[in-house]
Amino acid sequence: MESFKRLSLDELCFSICESKRTLIIFHIRSDADAVGSAFALRDIFRVLGIPAYCACADELPERLQFLTDGVQGSVLLEEDMRLDCERIISVDSANPVQLGALFNRLHKDIDLMIDHHSSGTPYADNYIDPNASSTGEIIYRVANRLIELGALDSIPPRVISCVFAAVSSDTGGFRFSNATPDTYRLAAELIELGADHAEISRQLFDCKSYTQIQVEGEGARRLKTIADGRVAWISFPYSLQQELGAQSEHLGTLIDIARSLEGVEIALAIRENADRATYRVSMRSATDFDVSYVCARFGGGGHKSASGCTVTASNIQEAEQKVLAEIVKRFDK
Ligand SMILES: [Mn+2]
Structure with a gap:
């Protein structure tokens, strides 16, 4: 080494x-x-x-x-x-x-x-x-x-x-x-x-393009939660991104929508990449839960409270399951 x-x-x-x-x-x-x-x-x-x-x-x-x-x-x-x-x-x-x-x-x-x-x-x-x-x-x-x-x-x-x-x-x-x-x-x-x-x-x-606001609207509609609302996520298919004419830079605030939901401790945004085989995951933690550890499991990293990784999966549901399973596993119930 x-x-x-x-x-x-x-x-x-x-x-x-x-x-x-x-x-x-x-x-x-x-x-x-x-x-x-x-x-x-x-x-x-x-x-x-x-x-x-x-x-x-x-x-x-x-x-x-x-x-x-x-x-x-x-x-x-x-x-x-x-x-x-x-x-x-x-x-x-x-x-x-x-x-x-x-x-x-x-x-x-x-x-x-x-x-x-x-x-x-x-x-x-x-x-x-x-x-x-x-x-x-x-x-x-x-x-x-x-x-x-x-x-x-x-x-x-x-x-x-x-x-x-x-x-x-x-x-x-x-x-x-x-x-x-x-x-x-x-x-x-x-x-x-x-x-x-x-x-x-x-x-x-405070300055967003029309496209970004459209993305946020669609994102808000796709917001889901588990674990009594302590974990929230938005997954964003590539087809939807194409439909809105959005670039990956327009998807960066999706995580903020998930994070802003009342009662949420861990927030995720899962975006399908153009290859439709890899998924870009952003994670935020509002508690002691270390999301950089979870992201490291997928070869990513960052900070304890803000991290990211890329997950390989055959579809967006599988990507969601993979990531959420890693979180739930170390979630203190
Ligand atoms: Mn920095």
Whole structure:
């Protein structure tokens, strides 16, 4: 088994300061923490005078493009680009599989991973802090340490807004249990530095496409419960997704509908993939129940209260049964 080095904050900062053309990569099904962290780090490199480019195996969802405006149009990696970089850093990506097609193209060359997930499979030297609310929080820590070390004069404006979006997104708008007093202090600091919190929050939480609202309506109709309403789930067939003209980015809030049902302790969203053989499962826990353990049984992972995995099944009912059985098995009755 290959072993990777765990870096201290200073080692991470010194490594970042090395003048090497850098590729910053992040996970598919990108969220605002992945995109915000990547583009915040890109901007730190810009100020340090180091060329950097952000890449993902998927194009960005439309609703997150406000984070990248004017910096980089696409995040897809051109064929020849890999030859052009001297260092590859991944952000917010705990497992190789989350990097999608990029991992196979690049994995031997990934130099560093920066992340905050507790259950993951390190695939490079790393700085991982499971106590951080988000990878964005770590990037902000890096920026502040670089100021102390004299490498940066101040926090660049784009870093301020990208980090705010990253932290806000991963804490559900500062409402999840990973939003600690430190997270709120961090938010206050970012607002003092000029983060447009109202606009970022509107973009992240209050702005939905027509398609997404249609998906949520259909999702709400498909909500089911077991175990006296303590477990709730929504399963979403691919045929329905096609009928609504929805992309996978429109299905991300289904889990929130299941989670918001009164009395629910464990919520799931099960989406049938286009191959109709694999099912993308998101899980949330409102109690001590560790959903990352259940997801790990299917090769996935994440956090104790928010995790995901992909399940293979011959139809959506079988996928539901497989996952629900794993939950019920360790449910204290
Ligand atoms: Mn994250």
